[in-house]
Amino acid sequence: MSKLTKDVVPSTSGAPMVRAEGVHKSFGPAHILKGIDLEVNPREVFCLIGPSGSGKSTFLRCINHLEKITAGRLYVDGQLVGYRQKGDKLYELKEREVAAQRREIGMVFQRFNLFPHMTALENVMEAPLQVKREGKAAARERAEQLLDRVGLGSRKGHYPAQLSGGQQQRVAIARALAMQPKLMLFDEPTSALDPELVGEVLDVMRDLAEDGMTMIVVTHEMGFAREVGDSLVFMDDGVVVEAGHPREVLTNPQHDRTKSFLSKVL
């Protein structure tokens, strides 16, 4: 579905990085995702927009199996998320196997969720040390490189409370990258920031995109979607209403619901 403007480097499996086939999600009687079909290619920056409550966060949470889908199929890098298929039957993976899948996906939230009692450096080192059982020297070296990369080399000894929101979010991005994910999910990463701090976070994301990271970005930053995005999907009420190249969708939306949404946010 999604068109690519940059060269596609095949993933290890040769499969799309994310493939959703008829994905449904209900919470009790509430039917939230109503049949999502989409594909995200390796190295693609895939932007997801839509009104509040349309199911964007729920969809991201399904991708790393923080939520279980109620119907359909969801694949990351060719592997079913949360299940193993034998014949036409699905078997749930064990928690340990789900955790292994989740480790390959980095997630950045609106609220940075840094550990308040740890410095920036310790925040970035924590998962490699605890989850991957990496050696301290190696974890520290990569954490320092990552903090340099997000422009915070000089702030590594600072605690979250001593950092601005934009700086905290950049630490959160470095922390997600420390696990060397093959896919990054961003859920409104700049929505909680003062306007003057948005740019520094988007710059880091743009840099990551140029490096070839596969990214799904839920955002209201239409400038970012237009300049950095390879694809844009407009979601409303649990369905994909419209998808295409960001410039096409943003300048020439085909559906009334898309037009009406864009008239409010542009």
Ligand SMILES: Nc1ncnc2c1ncn2[C@@H]1O[C@H](COP(=O)(O)OP(=O)(O)O)[C@@H](O)[C@H]1O
């Ligand atoms: N754990 C949950 N239990 C019940 N309803 C939920 C839960 N999580 C999300 N929802 C509902 O799903 C809908 C979509 O939410 P969400 O995915 O957060 O939308 P968006 O991110 O597009 O604003 C909302 O109506 C929300 O109340």
Ligand SMILES: [Mg+2]
């Ligand atoms: Mg949301």
